Structure formats: C-alpha cells, structure tokens
Amino acid sequence: MNVNQSAPPVPPFGQPQPVYPGYHQSSYGGQPGSTAPPTPYGAYNGPAPGYQHTPLQGVSRAPPSSGAPPASTAQAPCGQAAYAQFGQGDVQNGPSSTVQMQRLPSSQLFGSPLAPVASQPAVLQPYGPPPTSTQVTAQLAGMQISGAVASAPPPSGLGYGPPTSLASASGSFPNSGPYGSYPQGQAPPLNQAQGHAGIQPPQRSAPPLASSFTSPASGGSRMPSMTGPLLPGQGFGGPPVSQPNHVSSASPQAVPPGTQMTGPPGPPPPMHSPQQPGYHLQQNGSFGPARGPQPNYGSPYPGAPTFGSQPGPPQPLPPKRLDPDAIPSPIQVIEDDRNNRGSEPFVTGVRGQVPPLVTTNFLVKDQGNASPRYIRCTSYNIPCTSDMAKQAQVPLAAVIKPLARLPPNEASPYVVDHGESGPLRCNRCKAYMCPFMQFIEGGRRFQCCFCSCINDVPPQYFQHLDHTGKRVDAYDRPELSLGSYEFLATVDYCKNNKFPSPPAFIFMIDVSYNAIRTGLVRLLCEELKSLLDYLPREGGAEESAIRVGFVTYNKVLHFYNVKSSLAQPQMMVVSDVADMFVPLLDGFLVNINESRAVITSLLDQIPEMFADTRETETVFAPVIQAGMEALKAAECAGKLFLFHTSLPIAEAPGKLKNRDDRKLINTDKEKTLFQPQTGAYQTLAKECVAQGCCVDLFLFPNQYVDVATLSVVPQLTGGSIYKYACFQVENDQERFLSDLRRDVQKVVGFDAVMRVRTSTGIRAVDFFGALYMSNTTDVELAGLDGDKTVTVEFKHDDRLNEESGALLQCALLYTSCAGQRRLRIHNLALNCCTQLADLYRNCETDTLINYMAKFAYRGVLNSPVKTVRDTLIAQCAQILACYRKNCASPSSAGQLILPECMKLLPVYLNCVLKSDVLQPGAEVTTDDRAYVRQLVTSMDVAETNVFFYPRLLPMTKSPIESTTEQPAVRASEERLSNGDIYLLENGLNLFLWVGASVQQGVVQSLFNVSSFSQITSGLGVLPVLDNPLSKKIRGLIDSLRAQRSRYMKLIVVKQEDKLEMLFKHFLVEDKSLSGGASYVDFLCHMHKEIRQLLS
Secondary structure, three states: OOOOOOOOOOOOOOOOOHHHHHHHOOHHHOOOOOOOOOOOOOOOOOOOOOOOOEEEEEEEOOOOOOOOOOOOOOOOOOOOOOOOHHOOOOOOOOOOOOOOOOOOOOHHHHOOOOEEEHHHHOHHHHHHHOOOOOHHHHHHHHOOEOOOOOOOOOOOOOOOOOOOOOOOOOOOOOOOOOOOOOOOOOOOOOOOOOOOOOOOOOOOOOOOEEEEEOOOOOOOOOOOOOOOOOOOOOOOOOOOOOOOOOOOOOOOOOOOEEOOOOOOOOOOHHHOOOOOOOOOOOOOEOOOOOOOOOOOOOOOOOOOOOOOOOOOOOOOOOOOOHHHOOOOHHHHHHHHHHHHOOOOOOEOOOOOOOOOOOOOOOOOOOOOOOOOEEEEOOEEEOOOOOHHHHHOOOEEEEOOOOOOOOOOOOOOOOOEEOHHHOOOOOOOOEEOOOOEEEEEEEHEEEEOOOOEEEEOOHHOOOOOOOOOEEEEOOOOOOHHHEEEEEEOHHHOOOOHHOOOOOOEEEEEEEOOOHHEEEEEHHHHHHHHHHHHHOOOOOOOOOOOOEEEEEEEEEEEEEEEEEEOOOOOEEEEEOOOOOOOOOOOOOOOOOEEEOOHHHHHHHHHHHHHHHHOOOOOOOOOOOHHHHHHHHHHHHHOEEEEEEEEOOOOOOOOOOOOOOOOOHOOOOOOHHHHOOOOOOOOOHHEEEEEEEEEEEEEEEEEEOOOOOHHOHHHHHHHOOOOEEEEEOOHHHHHHHHHHHHHHHHHHHHEEEEEEEEEEEEEOEEEEEEEEEOOOOOOOOOEEEEEEEOHHHHHHHEEEEOOOOOOOOEEEEEEEEEEEOEEEEEEEEEEEEEEEEHHHHHHHOHHHHHHHHHHHHHHHOOOOOHHHHHHHHHHHHHHHHHHHHHHOOOOOOOOOOOOEEEEHOOOOHHHHHHHOOOOOOOOOOOOOHHHHHHHHHHOOOHHHHHHHHOOEEEOOOOOOOOOOOOOOOOOOOOHHHHOOOOOOOEEOOOEEEEEEEEEEEOHHHHHHHHHOOOOOHOOOOOOOOOOOOOHHHHHHHHHHHHHHHOOOOOOOOEEOOOOOOOOHHHOOOOOOOOOOOOOOOOOHHHHHHHHHHHHHOO
C-alpha cells in the first residue's frame, strides 16, 4: 500500500464508473473482457493462467505471498462460467495481480450525514465506554492535509479513500447480470436505530459492528464529503488496517508526508520498505484495496520495489474480481481474538458475556455462570419475542459438554453433599438450587428463578440474609456462588431405589479370518495386558473399581471364565445366536488385580487358538445382545468395546446385505444410504440404554461394512466409533493403540439422564448428539464421556423480559466410574433484547456453524442432500439480509455488509456445504460419509471449527528457537510457497506438505535424505533426528495430537505428487473437485441471495 504515490488521472466525480469493483465483469452483457498481456506470475510449475490482469495505469501491486506465485490452475478462461453450480458467471479463484478500486459517484456515497456513532454500544462491555461523537470529530479534524480538507481520490488501486466496497455503481448497469442493482436512489428499507460501522472508512475508536468490503478495516463512521484532487506526492492518511475485532481504544495512524495533524504526532510515515516498524501493515483479512504481507509472510521477493512506481499511460480496464485478501479472513479473526482476549482471564460473573473464541487459549474463572468449556451458545443476547427470532432466523441453541475435561489450572466442579435430604430443588419445576434463586422473607423462603414459584427453605438449610438480600454464606456454598458444581445423589435418584454397583468393561473381539490375518487380534491381546492397569478410577483411588470380561466371536460366541481361583481360563461356546444368553455369571466379570494371572494367560492363548481359522463370516447384533445380557445379570452399567472387521452376513438377528450403491448419489434415494437397513438395531439400542450399556465400536473394514447401520447402537447409547480402513499393523498400529488407550482410560458417566430447564419464555425443543430420547424432555445416555456434546435448540413459548434475561440449567444425573450416583449442574444466564442489533452483536459464529452442521447432517436422513444444502444457504442469506435491512446504515445495494461477529459465517458455511456428507467427491465411500456424519453429531465447537476449516501452519517461517505458536495461513493453494513446508490438521487428518523448492538443508534435517526427490511420498512417520528443526516439528505434531480427541495419522505429501489431490481436498477456500464453490465464489453467490431477499 503506497501512501507516497502520486495520483494517476481519474475520471471526474459525477460520472458513474462502469464497473463493479471487486466483481469479475466479463459476463455482464455477454462480452468477454479484454485479455491483457500476461502477468509475470503463472501458476507454479504449471501453465500461465487463462486470464490475466494488467497493472492499471502503471501502479504495480505486491504479489500475494512470499515465494509462491498465485496458483491459478483451476481457473476457467474468460467468458466461461467458472462456477456452474450457482450459474453466476466467472468469478475466479486465486489472486489477481492488480486490483483497481474505483470510487462510486459522490452522490451515492456521501449524500447521507455522519452516522450517529455515539449511540452505538460497544461490542463487549469490558473494554471501556462506547465512543462519543466528539471523538469522531476530533479524528476527522486530525486528518487535514496541508491545512485543507482531506480531498479527492486516492492513488488508483492502492491508497485508502472513500469506501469502494463490493459495490455496483447504481445506474451503471440497469439490473445487469446476476446481480441486478437497485434502481437509482432506491436502497433497501433500513432502520437507523443505532450507528453502524462497516461501509465507511473507519474511525479509530468505535468498536466495529459490521464489516463490509469497502474500508481497509471494519468500523467507524462516514467521512464528510470531500472534493478536489490530491496534489502529487500526497496520499490519504488511512486508519490502521488490522484493527482488532473488539477493542475500542484508539490506535495510532499512519500519516503521509506533508500532513499536519491536530493532536499528538503519529508514527513515522511509511517508506518504501514494506516492513517499516511503526506502520500498520494491511493484515490478511482486514478489508481494503491494499494487500500487504500476511501475518507470517515476508516481502514478496527480496528487494522488490513494490511501491512508488510511476504512473504510465491509461490502459483498457481488465475484468474485475474479488481480491481474496479483501474478504474476511478466519486467520485474522482468530489472531485478533488471541491477541485481544487471550491474556485476561474470562470471568463468568456478568450475564450474557460472549466468551473468547474456541481457538483462543484463555483461563476461566467461574463466578456464577458455567464456563464456556461446558456450554457455548449461538447468541448470548436472545430476542424478547418469537416474531423477532423468526425475522432474524438466527437459531437459538446451546452446545453443552457436561463432563468436559478442564485444563490443569482450572478446578473441577466442587462436590456438594446435602446428606440424606438430598439437593434442594424447586417444588414446582424441580430446578436445582443455583446462584440465581432469590431468597426472601429474611431467608426463610426462596423464589425460583425458572418458574417464580415460592418455596420454603428447610430448617437445616436456613441462613440469614445480608443488607443486599444475599445469604451471608453465599460464598461458602458452591451452589450459591458458582455456575457449575455437583451434588451427591441420594438413593431416590437410583434405579430400583438401590445404589448402583461399579460399572464393568467387556472386550468383545472378532476372531474371524480377516481379524487374524491382519495381525489385529495379536496386537490387541498384547496391548490389553498392560492397558487394563489404566482403567479409569475415581479421585485418589489406588485401583479402579471397574470389573472386566472377555468374549471372542465369529459366527458363534465364546465366553471366558477368568475367575481368580482357576489355573487356566475356561471357554464356553454359544452357537445359538438367534436366542442369545450368557452361559456363566460367576467368573465372567472380574477384578483385574485378583484375576491378573488368568487374564494374562487368556490373552496369550486367544491369538494361538484361532491362528488357523478359516471362518470369514461374522455376526454383530447377537454380540451386543450378549454383552448387554451380561451387564443385566451382573446388575450394573458398563461399556462394551467391540472390535469388528466385516459386514455381518452370517445367519443371525441383525444380518445385513451389501447395499452400497453410488448411483444413488444426487438422487432422491440418496438418503437411504444414511438410514439403517433394518429396525433391529434401534430396538437393540433401546434395550442397551435401559440397562446403561454403552457401546464403543472399533471397525477394521477392507470393504463396505454399512457403517450407517452398525453405528446405530453406538450412536444411541452415547458411544464412539473408530474406523481403520484397510488396517495394516505396521501403518495403523500407532493410531489404533493410541485411540484405544485414550478410549479405555477416559472418564465416563454411566446410565445418565440429562434435563435442560429454562426460565419462562423459552424451552428446549430439539436435541442433537449421541443420545436416546424416549420422551420430549429427558436425554438418556447409557454412557457419556468428556468429549461428547449434546446440542439443544430453544424456541420461544412466551415473551421474554429484558430486565430478567433468560436462564438455562443443565442437570446431568450419572453413575461415576466408582459407582457413585451424582448430579452435575451447569447454569447460564443470557441477556434478552428488543433490538435486532443487540442480537447480531452477541452471536458466536463457531457455535452457529456447529449447530447448522448438525442440523444439516441430521437432515440428510430424511431429505435429498440438495434440499438440505439449499436450506442452509437460504437460512444464512436470511440471517445476513435481516441484518442488512434492520441494522446496517443505508448504503448502495451493491455492497455486501456483514455483522462483525458473523463475518466468517459465509466462509465457514461454505466449508460445511462442501463437506463429504453434503457434497462427496468420487473417492469418498458411502461408509466414510456415514462415519463423518456420526462423528460431527457429537463434536464440540472447537472440533467442528478445525474440522470444517483446517489449520494450515507454515513450518520454516519463524526462527527455530521461537517457542510461540506460528499463526496459521488461510486454507488455499495460493497461500502455499513452494520453498516452504506446511502442516495441515483438521482433528482427524494430519498432512506435512513439502514444497518442491525447499532448501536442501531443511530436507536433510527433517527427512535425513539429501534431496526433495528422495523423500518417500506418503511417509507416515518422521525420522527421529537430533537437530533443532526435526525436534521442533516432531514436538509440534505431538502437541497437535494431544489437543485432539483422536490420534491423527501423519501423511507426508510432496508438491506435484499424486497424494497432493488428497491434501488439496482440505484447502477449503479453493474450489473443490466435487463441485464445491471457492470462498470468493460463494461470497458472491451469498451476496446475490441477500439482494434477492432485500428486493
């Protein structure tokens, strides 16, 4: 971005500009745009792109990133639709080498008065008061150039200036192309209830409410009308470009030479060096015409004189397109949030606070509301009326993770024991005592905050109130001062009114030919010998209370008696699988320490016993039935660990046939691929839930196994599924054993029931997750671990009150690993609003996407996939159109304006639409789709965030000794430099991409080979080498794996290698091979949808 550059000739102000700034324009009137001479950058190692941009009027522009010229391999030639799916003409993907930003006619931009910024509340209260109009005036006064009012257009294409947004100059094209603009002078109806930031050059202190693609940063009020040309050598003092999302303090501003400032001097003016300290560089993702280096990219190439080139003769206009750097960047938003909110603890005492993003590492202090690790909401300020909620279409939902694991520096919930009387509850609605209950009449009674019922306080619970009406012991009692806590449950909360026995784990091992041949059985038996010492235990217990049992099976089942008094284990065979029973009680479930010798002997014998088996057929439903019957006979809850290899085709209940049919994709029958083949498994799951029998399934298929049907029982019992296709011990051993260890050791609540209560006005209407519901209110979970979430949607059933807000209470009744019956309570208070702007200011996009993905993934069971996709797009368009119509200040119809906290909604939603479930590529199997559908259903917000928008980390950008985590780069091919190495992770997959021009020293340090060509493609493990780079990258891989709930297997991918296609599937900002839109294309399509709604 050059501030010192002289202004090239520009058209006079009143004349409409025949261009859609930012949109590729060749398809308007059917004339292909003129092709210009080729740019110096083609796709790396590939042909020159099909269309080019010439530098305009001699202004050159920095290429996008260090080293790598833009990749434009997937672009369509001019005039040919590159985005057939939405029929939208050719908006291409990949960077442009020059982008000219045009002014709009002055009448359109500057006709309206200064927006009333003073009335716009700050985004987050903790950061200080909202700006006042005086601040705005002071700022504008400080922008005088040589004493005259700041004037005229900026240097063409590069400086800051009046907003240019994705705007059509109204009147240039009468309803041209797919984006028909509004008639001259007619804008969508808008409500100016509060000041709005986003379509104007930002002022420095107002916290941004909206982002539009106009100003270099989002925020601020309109500039007054300016006239007169800029003198040569003068620029326009632009605001700092990477303004953080939620900060309302003023930051210094770059000022061009010859500028007089009223007020304190700013930093020195930028020189030709792009890295001049003190000058705010354009960060990738703040909006605006200039495109400086990204957060972790250096200058495009050393010594490049990117600024200050002399204007040349005018040239014909090339086709316009959106600059990928001028649209909201997930990476920028994540970095800003980390910088702004990562250092301070998040204190939960204030109602309706939006927490930091899931990608930010922060400390939580519980002061009355549940930590965001337990509950995250789509909005922390919910509409008072159902009409308002319908108008905005923002789903009101909470993603609840009741047993979430906390970092070591945060305390686990306190356990409160009220003795035989049990926890105190409201007599009417049965809500549990919590900090929001109101004590009255000197503390003798309390008013329920959920249903307003007045209850007596039992004598043993009585305490006096202080002068504020608070109990004097409030801070000594967790249930009166904290958002999350546990009660010990009394016998009334137990099945059959008796305390439960400790749970049991049953390991059920497939010993058919496939399982033996791959070495799976031997590997598993060897691992179990040591793993059984690590069963979950309660608090400081010396040993686990959990008992274990063993079953092997193929077409028949083998039960083992491992009683401690036996010298050798005994095997009992049940061949009547149609009428399953458990042939022994005593000696089947045992304490691991008492029977250790017998168990070790059994695990040694199993691989030998079946070593010569030729039995290929397996059963499946009878195995689960047997495990459940065993738990029933032992009168305890527990978990079955099933290790299974093939489609169960043997004659038995639950027998399945191969029904895989790719021809059904994109037809109305596609939904049958996600539905179970038979109802037998639902019935079985229901019985398992009643018994508290949770099923974890480990699948090792070589071909189709019908995951959609086999996963029904794990899904409905709160279990997990793990899938290792084409399992080979040498390649998959580490991943399988790591998953197994984690799964066996994690803390689980058994035989659980969860109820979500709300204050009057809203109620829980819908539930998503690995759960079973026999009525409309109780979520039944045979098992629930610390990784699983339950997503709850709320609807209005009455009017809410702004004063009292809205309350949620999640109560989970469960049996701990030690057999103790407990209640875990989480409380959360939300604000209520009568202004739509307050709703949009307090939304959480990551949670919104989590909910929308789960909603869509459930939708494919009953509707064609295309219908599900269209519904998502329509809902997103409605949310953004409602904001545009009711909250944004008036502006040209050609501008796309997004709420500040939802500016990433389009990019993330596009990732959901392109996912394998909703838009499969040719290589994605039916089982893969069913498996992913299953996983996403119970993911938490952090997991869906990285799953849909993977993290792409450059490896050699920062010095080797630096310990701080490198910021990610955007998930797009054009961000890859062929001289670098990148790590990509999405929670399930881990790729190390190696560029073809990586330095030889780096290759040697990392792979212990002398050249790029000697690196083995598809390598699954890095050699352990004693050098700083190798240690750093292996350490980073270990830390990424530790953050995720499943082990991510590493795949090394070389540039231009056949595996690169698999890697590119995860570069979600680009066009996908299966027809998914690029981010740029989808944003244009979203804009079109919004405009249709508004007109």
